[in-house]
Amino acid sequence: MLVLTRRANESIVIGDDITVTILAVTPGGVRIGIDAPRDTRINRAEIVVAVSDANQEALQTAADSSAESLLLAALAGRGTTP
Incomplete structure (x- = not known):
């Protein structure tokens, strides 16, 4: 498993067409946004x-x-x- 450290508003890119962005970090959890093709199941x-x-x-x-x-x-x- 790859483990990365990211802060709010930072992203990682998976392959050519998936971007995961950290939207917010709170004591209760982390909000993430995933930008991927519509046919990708998440x-x-x-x-x-x-x-x-x-x-x-x-x-x-x-x-x-x-x-x-x-x-x-x-x-x-x-x-x-x-």
Whole structure:
């Protein structure tokens, strides 16, 4: 990981088309501005993690539900009820 020190109104350039500017530094956090092409996706890390976790949970729920349905169908085919 590259670590840089920047002050308010200073920038860093990433590649040819992304500029990150420090807008303000306060005790509560740092405000940054990102100038990038419209087709560049920019997300906060915690949002990416939350979406990934939700997708994994949904996938697991679907897999559990599907397995349960298959088991019930197999039992029903044998004339057995759970």
